[in-house]
Amino acid sequence: MTELVESYRQMSDYEKVATIDMGGTLLSRPQDSPSTHARLNVALGLAEQEEMDLYVEFQAGNGEINDHSEHARKQTELLRGLEDADIETYANTVQEILQDTELMPAAQRFTDELDEMGYTTVAVSSAPPAVTMPYADELELDGVYRWKDYNFTDSGLFDRVWVNPEAQNGKHEVVEGLQDQDTDVAHFGNGDNDKGAVKAADAGKRQWWMANPDKAVDWALKEAEKL
Known part of the structure; x- marks a missing residue:
């Protein structure tokens, strides 16, 4: 079963980790x-232009977002108190996102072969665990790193967007934290927020996966073989 990882320190015993983007x-x-966060924000009550303006402000x-904690603080400020900003709307929107989501062709082959190479596989995604965990379980990933999440009060009202302070400047801080623990890290992804992580990692590749997933997996596995 996939573990929810709250800190890279939970992975201090691993010799070789593959951190992998999801979407x-x-x-x-x-x-x-739209992106997962954009879809959730609009469902919770932000106007589409307001959501776009928020992204542009911190781009x-x-x-990449230049400060994920400050972005989340402003996001929280805009969402808190809106009529639709509650746990029910959030849960319904998560289910809609899951219904629109499919495993990429060759994703299972990719993660299986990383396992065979001796990697611990950990998803590092800006999407909240509610969106990523079901597919991480299906792929039998070892962990999902909780980087960003939506928190709600006991009464079900939106409370805040939470960002793991270990990685407020980006995914690369997770990679660097693992390396500081003498772990070899390979990072794979396609987004702007994967650039720094790939650059920091001991091996890795940022590439477009959707046009030819099998070829993308082949390239990624060739890179993974370096460690």
Whole structure:
């Protein structure tokens, strides 16, 4: 069963870890589908333009968010108190996202072969665990790193968007934290928020996976063989 990882320190005993993006790498959705966070934010009550403005405000030159904690603070400020911002709306939207999501062709082959190479496989995604965990379980990944999440009060009202302080500047901080524990790390993904992680990792590849998933997996596995 896939473990929910709250800190890279939980992985201190692993010699070799593959950190893997989910959406666009292991999972596919319709090409015109908004990002998971955009879809959740709009469902919880943000206007589409307001959601876009929020992203643009914190977008760095490379397309990445320049401070995920500050972005989440502003996101929280905009969402808190909205009429639709509650756990029921969130849960219904998560189910809709899951219904629109499929495993990428060759995703199972990719993760199985990483296992055979001796990697511990851990999903590192900006999508909340409610969206990623079902597919991580299906792929039998070892872990899902809890990087970002939506929190609700006991009465079911939206409370805040939470960002793991270990990685407030990006996924690369998870990679670097693992390396500081003498773990070899390979990172694979397709998004702007994977650039820094691939650069920091001991091996890895940022590439477009959807056009030819089998070829993308072959390239990624060739890179993984370096460790």
